[in-house]
Amino acid sequence: MELTIVRWLHIFAGIIWIGLLYYFNFVQAVALPKAKADNTAAGITKHVAPQALLWFRWAALATWLLGAYYLERSGVGLGNAFMLKGAAASIGVGAWLGTIMLFNVWVLIWPNQKKVLGLVQADDATKAKAARVAFLASRTNTMLSLPMLFFMVAGSVGHGLPQM
Amino acid sequence: MKTPLDSITGTIISGLILTVILYFFVVNFLVKTAV
Numbered sequence: 001m002e003l004t005i006v007r008w009l010h011i012f013a014g015i016i017w018i019g020l021l022y023y024f025n026f027v028q029a030v031a032l033p034k035a036k037a038d039n040t041a042a043g044i045t046k047h048v049a050p051q052a053l054l055w056f057r058w059a060a061l062a063t064w065l066l067g068a069y070y071l072e073r074s075g076v077g078l079g080n081a082f083m084l085k086g087a088a089a090s091i092g093v094g095a096w097l098g099t100i101m102l103f104n105v106w107v108l109i110w111p112n113q114k115k116v117l118g119l120v121q122a123d124d125a126t127k128a129k130a131a132r133v134a135f136l137a138s139r140t141n142t143m144l145s146l147p148m149l150f151f152m153v154a155g156s157v158g159h160g161l162p163q164m
Numbered sequence: 165m166k167t168p169l170d171s172i173t174g175t176i177i178s179g180l181i182l183t184v185i186l187y188f189f190v191v192n193f194l195v196k197t198a199v
Contacts, residue, residue, distance in 0.1 A: 144182070
């Protein structure tokens with residue numbers, strides 16, 4: 001029962017994280033330039049983006065911690081997964097991709113978004129550079145989310161990598 | 165400099181290609197060698 005609840009919460013947190021990642025990439029990144037063009041961007045940058053980023057970064061951390069706890073307690077072993085050993089190889093690739101994505105959230109996206117949104121002081125040149133780094137890190141995470149989801153699904157109990 | 169990640173389509177295609185590459189890597193170099 002404990003593992004079922006942990007896995008349920010891991011997936012719940014993951015939906016919040018990746019759902020917001022897709023919101024940023026598929027919705028906000030497309031809408032923001034249009035909003036800037038008609039001077040309505042403040043609603044997004046002042047109110048929506050900071051709130052979305054709050055849930056985004058903490059959901060990312062919760063997803064990782066719950067996933068790590070599940071791997072350890074389920075008998076797979078965190079070490080086996082990260083060492084890509086035998087049957088743990090598939091979920092291990094998913095775990096590595098999730099870890100890279102967590103790094104991108106906390107080290108590249110959040111610190112740079114703080115500059116872009118004016119939560120910390122930065123000049124215009126710094127803001128422009130920060131926006132580019134945050135954008136590419138976010139797009140990298142969107143790209144990585146596809147194989148991450150594939151290996152999470154393939155590595156879960158009762159499934160396996162499809163054989164060709 | 166523009167990259168494939170500048171467009172949503174390029175991002176998704178890159179993700180699909182990476183999935184295929186990693187799949188064959190895992191199946192051929194990790195799972196088979198472990199059996």
